Amino acid sequence: MSRAKRKDADPIAFQGARGAFSEQAVRQLLGPEPPVLPCERFEDAFRAVKEGHAAGAVIPIENTLAGSVYENYDHLLNFELPIVAETSVRIVHNLIAAEGVTFGKIKRVFSHPVALNQCLDFFRNHPNIERIPHYDTAGSVKMVVEEKLADAAGIASAVAAEIYGGRILRKSIEDDRQNFTRFFLLRTPEYARRHPWPAPADGAWKTSLVFSTRNVPGSLFRALSAFALRDLNLAKIQSRPLRGKPWEYLFYMDFWGQVDAPNAQNALHHLGELADFMRVLGCYPKGA
């Protein structure tokens, strides 16, 4: 019953608890309506879409401090769910407590250790506040609100405060404001075909692909010629050693362009001649 209901309501899967930054990405991409399906692992979110329990998944692919999430590139290859949109979320950490709790009363702050470590200046300025690791950012807010802790707060997104009814005591206490995470929206191939994403007004499409070459000198140079010779501009390139094949590499690449445009098709055909393996992961409008 609950599964059938879920399926009808078309939830969007993401990894983490309700109120995680991934849920903020869902809202940026799809607005307030779609229900969500929080998952324990990234793989679970991909599987939920593949098996029809979710209408899509929103997954982080790159962070400005921590780099690319290789694991999710692996899942993109294995699950073959096309990327249909992207967005960037600024990682803003807020100090959030139960209703009625004021800042002066806070003695303990719970959050995921990564979030606690991104707010070190705040804790240096408030040396009497104890830091306590918690399972995740949003979960720390859920806990302090549900247990009505009078001397404690959590650190999480503004969405978490909204969902759990917490009150934001201090906004944006992170050390580094240049902390952004880029997310992809994935659908099934069928869904993507039936519901094409609206074309961007400025024509700024991106196409993501993965390819591999044997690591002979100049192999990447030759592969890039497929794009350079057609004036196609790269937005990202990243090499990754292939497991168990120390001299072979996967490359993740984003280029500016619509995948069906003639020059993109010609470039991909040319790359196909040069690469051992190639797959387009998706084509989507440049995100906000």
Added chain:
Amino acid sequence: MSRAKRKDADPIAFQGARGAFSEQAVRQLLGPEPPVLPCERFEDAFRAVKEGHAAGAVIPIENTLAGSVYENYDHLLNFELPIVAETSVRIVHNLIAAEGVTFGKIKRVFSHPVALNQCLDFFRNHPNIERIPHYDTAGSVKMVVEEKLADAAGIASAVAAEIYGGRILRKSIEDDRQNFTRFFLLRTPEYARRHPWPAPADGAWKTSLVFSTRNVPGSLFRALSAFALRDLNLAKIQSRPLRGKPWEYLFYMDFWGQVDAPNAQNALHHLGELADFMRVLGCYPKGA
């Protein structure tokens, strides 16, 4: 007194607590002798070397699941400490308890949430064991051993068991054995000059560099020509958008070769003509 002693004893700085995987990297690179200086932030480890409180720093630069640690590339640029060696550590998670505690008694397991989440199969197979987030992997072992917890264990490296006198109850409980982190050893430029790292027997040197180009079509293609035309083989390439300059990119590159060899010097000179900015981050033997 303690600072003077530290300085004399030439500690190696790293981010994390004693027994962190970074300390295992220190041992792989430098053996059992050097004392270590655990630091709260990556930046603190760089600063310790720069200011002479440490003889070197060992920092993670890339993980096979989580990707490149962009933050440390930033610090490499800002602190100008040369890379003199690299090594890879397999991230092996062990279940570690106080002496005398047997596996059957374990009801609670403490560790960093990232480590807990990398051992999900273990927890699925032992559903009665509760997972509790802790500040870091090694710190969880320190706590269960010092407090002689009779029903609890931590998850951490084998080095953590050694340091805190814990007993390994289960080895290698991580879900994915292909989890490796690559570390760099950094020195001051003066130290690197006075104590050159021994040349590798197989002649397998790597050189790491960073450069930027304006993102006009083909700019990376032209930059790579500097290497391809001299048969220099790439080991890594990664683009990263420049902060506040949406159309400009930094590239991190490793190529196979000794930086002072004539073809490497020619390639770097050629790249210097094409790039807006370029800096060699270090030259070091291929790591284990």
